[in-house]
Amino acid sequence: MDLKIKGRTAVVTGGTRGIGRAIVETFAAEGANVAFCARDKGKIDEVAAAVASTGVKVRGTVLDVADHAAVKTWVEETAVEFGGIDMVVSNVSALAIPDTWDNWRKSVEVDLLGTVALVNASLPYLETSQQPSIVAISSVSGREADFASGPYGTVKSALIGYMAGLALRLADKGIRANTVSPGNTYHEDGVWQQIESGDPGLFATAVGLNPTGEMGRPQEVANGVVFLSSPASARTNGANLLIDGALTRGIQF
Numbered sequence: 001m002d003l004k005i006k007g008r009t010a011v012v013t014g015g016t017r018g019i020g021r022a023i024v025e026t027f028a029a030e031g032a033n034v035a036f037c038a039r040d041k042g043k044i045d046e047v048a049a050a051v052a053s054t055g056v057k058v059r060g061t062v063l064d065v066a067d068h069a070a071v072k073t074w075v076e077e078t079a080v081e082f083g084g085i086d087m088v089v090s091n092v093s094a095l096a097i098p099d100t101w102d103n104w105r106k107s108v109e110v111d112l113l114g115t116v117a118l119v120n121a122s123l124p125y126l127e128t129s130q131q132p133s134i135v136a137i138s139s140v141s142g143r144e145a146d147f148a149s150g151p152y153g154t155v156k157s158a159l160i161g162y163m164a165g166l167a168l169r170l171a172d173k174g175i176r177a178n179t180v181s182p183g184n185t186y187h188e189d190g191v192w193q194q195i196e197s198g199d200p201g202l203f204a205t206a207v208g209l210n211p212t213g214e215m216g217r218p219q220e221v222a223n224g225v226v227f228l229s230s231p232a233s234a235r236t237n238g239a240n241l242l243i244d245g246a247l248t249r250g251i252q253f
Contacts, residue, residue, distance in 0.1 A: 183244025
């Protein structure tokens with residue numbers, strides 16, 4: 001299927017590991033130019049070099065999305081350099097799971113307000129795009145109560161609500177807004193790899209809860225994100241796409 005995003009520009013936060021890196025690489029594989037940010041310069045340079053080898057334009061930037069003014073500057077500079085912005089993906093997360101005051105603050109500043117800052121900065125450019133879209137990465141922990149239902153899960157729920165509201169508010173401008181909620185996703189240096197070695201009992205329980213008998217992989221999530229971002233999914237707006245291998249049991253009406 002031709003997603004019709006060749007030559008278009010995607011912006012991705014948290015683009016050097018796991019799901020974020022897979023999203024960046026999948027946009028590039030489809031011919032889209034990509035600007036991404038993260039905090040580790042070494043990882044940024046590694047990903048940028050790999051993506052540049054595909055022939056698309058790529059820009060990696062050191063950025064902490066909790067610095068909302070810096071997010072605005074990054075988006076503005078990207079729009080100037082790339083000649084606009086078409087697809088926005090808010091992926092970065094503080095992954096602040098334990099129920100502590102500091103984790104509540106981090107989750108709000110990074111996951112929620114970082115997304116709001118990204119959207120607000122991107123809207124002037126999306127309004128001039130012929131195929132504008134916004135996707136936020138939430139989680140199954142934002143849809144049902146589980147072990148991560150403290151600051152992490154609560155803020156992921158808020159993201160789903162925020163994106164649904166954006167879809168309604170921006171529909172008359174042709175700007176789509178959707179959420180993707182992955183289930184447990186295993187990747188190198190990821191939280192589940194850490195749990196696998198640090199708490200094998202919890203890891204085994206988590207794997208056992210999924211009827212597929214295994215955790216997801218970043219590429220499986222990235223495929224859904226890039227499809228939702230593209231004109232191939234032009235009628236999808238205000239949706240929360242679960243990519244969890246039937247982990248969650250609730251029925252979405």
